[in-house]
Amino acid sequence: AAGVIQSPRHLIKEKRETATLKCYPIPRHDTVYWYQQGPGQDPQFLISFYEKMQSDKGSIPDRFSAQQFSDYHSELNMSSLELGDSALYFCASGRALLGEQYFGPGTRLTVT
Amino acid sequence: AQSVTQLDSQVPVFEEAPVELRCNYSSSVSVYLFWYVQYPNQGLQLLLKYLSGSTLVKGINGFEAEFNKSQTSFHLRKPSVHISDTAEYFCAVAYGKLIFGQGTTLQVKP
Incomplete structure (x- = not known):
């Protein structure tokens, strides 16, 4: 069965640089979610999209933005990177009415 | 507001022993509840879910909630x-x- 695809899997950036993370949801899923997981922490919700429209927003810094495109893939753009942005970033997709979410393998971002 | 509390940060157990990982939630509305497992340096895998119906839910790898x-x-x-x-x-x-x-970190010892 198809799973959520995230790219890249690993990314190393320097402070003040920009990063773009990509997510390809499971086909026919109408909702995409982004989460951030710091070392030893639980995942924290950043932002979600339902049918390509932003549906909810969590603790996402103003330096971050995201969008979902016509082919349903989503991108998380992160600018002016800080050391504290080093984390695992997960994308999940699901069908809103069913409530469940399936996670991708994550992108490990390291900011030096 | 919704919140989740896992009552044990670490649970050590010997192989072949039974285990229970505790979870309490707070919600003012009907809830959907999930358990996910995360292996080192990997993503989150859905173990099981409760959406409605039977209160005993069976998941993958022999887990139930x-x-x-x-x-x-x-x-x-x-x-x-x-x-x-x-x-x-x-x-x-x-x-x-x-x-x-x-x-909750589950540590299974031989």
């Missing part, structure tokens, strides 16, 4: 654990987005 509305709990159980079950386990409540508990 019981939804208890009066006690607002959703504890995860397995009758006999294996070394390969060593991982981080997250309980979560869905309110659109998922709200996770702090996680």
Whole structure:
């Protein structure tokens, strides 16, 4: 069965640089979610999209933005990177009415 | 507001012993509840879910959980654990987005 695809899997950036993370949801899923997981922490919700429209927003810094495109893939753009942005970033997709979410393998971002 | 509390940060257990990982939730509305497992340096895998219906939910890898509305709990159980079950386990409540508990590290010892 198809799973959520995230790219890249690993990314190393320097402070003040920009990063773009990509997510390809499971086909026919109408909702995409982004989460951030710091070392030893639980995942924290950043932002979600339902049918390509932003549906909810969590603790996402103003330096971050995201969008979902016509082919349903989503991108998380992160600018002016800080050391504290080093984390695992997960994308999940699901069908809103069913409530469940399936996670991708994550992108490990390291900011030096 | 929705919240999730996992009552144990670490649970050590010997192989083939039973285990219970405890989860309590707080919600003012009907809930969807989930357990996810995360192996080191990997993503989150859905173990099982409660959406409605039977309060005893069976998942993958021999895990099951019981939804208890009066006690607002959703504890995860397995009758006999294996070394390969060593991982981080997250309980979560869905309110659109998922709200996770702090996680429980299950350490299975030989």
